[in-house]
Amino acid sequence: MYYQTYDMSVTGSVGKPTLTTYLIDTPDGLLVKERPLVLICPGGGYNHVSAREGEFLALQFLAAGSHAALLNYSVSPAVYPTQLLELARALAFLRAHAKEWRVRADKIFVQGSSAGGHLAASLGCFWEEDFLRDAAGAQSAEQIRPDGLILSYPVITAGEYAHRDSFVKLLGDRYEELLAKMSLENQVTAHTPPTFLWHTYEDQAVPVENSLLFMQALRRAGVPFECHIYPKGCHGLGLGTELTCSENGKELQPEVAAWVSAAAAFVMNL
DSSP, rough: OEEEEEOOOTTTSSSOEEEEEEEEEOOOOOOOOOOOEEEEEOSTTTTOOOOOOOTHHHHHHHTOEEEEEEEEEOOTTTTHHHHHHHHHHHHHEEEEEEEEHEEEEEEEEEEEHHHHHHHHHHHHHHOOOHHHHHHHSSGHHHHHHHSEEEEEEEESSSTTEEEEEEEHHGGGGGGHHHHHTTOOGGTTOSSSSSSEEEEEOOSSSSSHHHHHHHHHHHHHTTTOOOEESSOOOOOOTSSSSGGGGOOOOTOOOGGGGHHHHHHHHHHHOO
């Protein structure tokens, strides 16, 4: 495996957003010549980028046979659409280098946790918009279209079950203007990519209804999906194992760790 970090700054970026690639070094002579890639967007409520939901996840997807990449995107005081522009640029960048890096250009997935799930799902819903294509320097909208989404306890709705702080940080002074647009269960179309979702019933920060609403919207639009709802576990579980557990131990929920292998199978079999 080898890795490299690239600058993903766009107009409006705060700090230095980066894309770090984790690429399997595939020697000649192996059956598999090109691999899928999972682009990871950690959570953090659009206020920070969670280290627990980044590289640890990338290494798991590597172990499952996919390349991985990690987007360290801008957070508050950066506001919409800055983060989405950075993600679109990252996806276009990965596709532009797909042949060189032995990435299957038709199997680039975007994974997101919590607010990172909202970011990933936003690209899944808005990838056809011209401003995203232009900001990413892509020749066509298809260059920034995820081939699939992997959403871990995602922020989705701006309605009754909203994680309100995420939308406050994301939208800033345009909160009232953009809130309805950013309620993504209302933005799903037949062009939204196939989606893998998982959540826990006990999540109090981002209620399970967020995933259920997105799942129902996918069903109405005729978009394939896979959804896992685990009965126990708080918000922000990451892997659910000791690898991503904080010192207080609250994110240790071993039974949810099965989501990684299920998501990896989703990537390989889609």
